[in-house]
Amino acid sequence: MGRLLALTLAYLAHLLAAAIASERQQHRVQHGPCSYTFVLPEVEHCHPPKDFQVTNTLQRDSPPEPEPELDPSQSRPGKAQKERSSSQEKKLESLESAMENNTQWLHKLENFIQENVRSGMEEIKRSAVHTQTAAMLEMGTNLLSQSAEQTRKLTDVETQVLNQTSRLEIQLLEYSLFTNRLEKHILLQTQEISRLSEKNSFLEQRLLALEARYGRERQGLQSEKQQLQELLERQGRLVGQLQGELGSSTLNSTSLQRQQASLADTVQQLLAMVNHCNEISSSPKEESLGFRDCTEILRSGVTASGTYSILLPNSTRTVKVFCDMKTRGGGWTVLQRRTNGSVNFHRGWRDYKMGFGEPSGEHWLGNDIIHKLTSSQEYGLHVQLRDREGNEVFSHYDRFYIDGENRNYSLHAEGFSGTAGRTSSLTHSGTQFSTKDRDNDQCTCKCAQLASGGWWFEACGPSNLNGMYYPASSSVVRYNGIKWYYWKGPNLMATMTTMMVRPANF
Ligand SMILES: *[C@@H]1O[C@H](CO)[C@@H](O)[C@H](O)[C@H]1NC(C)=O
Ligand SMILES: *[C@@H]1O[C@H](CO)[C@@H](O)[C@H](O)[C@H]1NC(C)=O
Ligand SMILES: *[C@@H]1O[C@H](CO)[C@@H](O)[C@H](O)[C@H]1NC(C)=O
Ligand SMILES: *[C@@H]1O[C@H](CO)[C@@H](O)[C@H](O)[C@H]1NC(C)=O
Ligand SMILES: *[C@@H]1O[C@H](CO)[C@@H](O)[C@H](O)[C@H]1NC(C)=O
Ligand SMILES: CC(=O)N[C@H]1CO[C@H](CO)[C@@H](O)[C@@H]1O
DSSP states (O other), rough: OOHHHHHHHHHHHHHHHHBBBBOOOOEEEEEEEEEEEEEEEEEEOOOOOTTOOOOOOOGTSOOOOTTTTTTTOOOHHHHHTTHHHHHHHHHHHHHHHHHHHHHHHHHHHHHHHHHHHHHHHHHHHHHHHHHHHHHHHHHHHHHHHHHHHHHHHHHHHHHHHHHHHHHHHHHHHHHHHHHHHHHHHHHHHHHHHHHHHHHHHHHHHHHHHHHHHHHHHHHHHHHHHHHHHHHHHHHHHHHHHHHHHHHHHHHHHHHHHHHHHHHHHHHHHHHHHHHHHHHHHHHHHHHHHHOOOHHHHHHHHHHHHHEEEOOOOOOOEHHHHHEEEEEEGEEEEEEEEESOOSSSOOOOHHHHHHHEHHHHEEEEEHHHHHHHHHSSEEEEEEEEEEEOOOOOEEEEEEEEEEEEGGTTEEEEEEEEEESOOOOOOOOOOOOOOOBBBOSSSSSOOOOOHHHHHHHHSSSOEEEETTTTOOOOTOOOOOEEEEOHHHTTTOOOOOEEEEEEETTOOO
């Protein structure tokens, strides 16, 4: 378009140049940044036709042409009229050439215009195509952008879907992981449970085994206990047997003594018989007097201690007794005497009933004789004791007697006094006599067997003058020896004992 304008301007310039060239005038036309210089042709004697006009609209913008009336230099029509005839032809010629030029110019212009138009058309066409393509392009781009938008949205949606899917997948994965973990956990728990149950069953087995073992052990212990009890019983029996053996062995040892004593007795009896024969031959009168006890013999004038015969009350039987005529005034009828252990005192009921030993030595007068003697009148009892150091003590009872055999020779002794202890060592009144074969004591044991001899044992009592005679040299404590508790305790070791009676009113 610019080109077209330029061309038109060039054409107009040419026209102006053609018009003004005759007057050799120059004009500058300023149009925007461009400036155009037009050299107008100097046409002498030639006046431009009055109807000549430039139809170009741009003519209005060109600097105003000087008014032919006002410009004296352009008062050429006035001159031309004067020279009209001469220059008529010239003018014509110039007009023709101008015409020709113009025609040429027009041709050119036409050509140019045509060319321009063609090119413009082409351009227009091209531009139209261009604009169309642009529009199309725009549309295309619009579409593209829209499609891009859509695609973007789609991709968004896709991504969202993918996101969701992936999230779901992740969740699913997590769930599956969780499930796996749970399964593993459950598996572990199951294993643990099975392990525990195994352990439990093992423990139960062990418990059962232990119970069985304990049961067996308990049974074993019970059987052991039974065995022990049996052993204990056997041992108890054995101890009893041993005790019995001990008793029998002491018996054996005493039996030897007894044999010895009996031998001695027979010797003495023989001697006595010899004496008796001599006595009979010398003094047969004394025998016939029939004294009741040694007091009567003493009162008859006999003052020597020794063996004498007395007549038992209500009886014709004479009994040989030893009379102590020295102790405390004498007249004592001796019931019991121990001097050297020559006579065995561990004897039975019958021996104690009848008496044993010899009145001249160790002897027991006999319970029947003692009963008869002490129950015929009131008698007092004197117990004389001597220890191995030679100390002599006594216990005295103002009243003494014993019952008959029907009451087991029960003891009655009252009115205690003396030096052998501050208390009486005889048991209380009513205590029965016991021997190893007649147990009348108040003890569950058998005192006569434990303490040996025959005595008024209670349980077993503080005295036993008929116990075992142990020699003075022995220092071993014996419990079956001669005993007078309140003098020397359980173990007297007496070297001499005498029990003797005389009437209480002596
Ligand atoms: C899914 O989208 C959320 C937001 O909506 C985003 O925070 C997350 O990172 C996305 N996840 C993935 C795997 O793209
Ligand atoms: C006791 O002596 C008798 C014979 O007198 C004898 O058979 C018995 O075995 C003796 N006992 C003991 C324990 O020595
Ligand atoms: C002895 O006999 C007389 C009667 O004959 C009697 O009264 C008295 O009690 C008897 N004495 C003894 C100790 O038996
Ligand atoms: C015991 O004493 C009496 C006299 O009292 C005597 O005859 C006897 O031989 C004595 N016995 C012993 C073993 O000493
Ligand atoms: C005397 O002793 C015997 C047994 O030793 C007994 O049976 C009897 O009852 C006793 N007598 C009295 C009076 O206690
Ligand atoms: C009359 C006229 O102006 N003729 C001119 C036409 O153009 C040629 C060349 O362009 C000029 O030489 C003539 O003078």
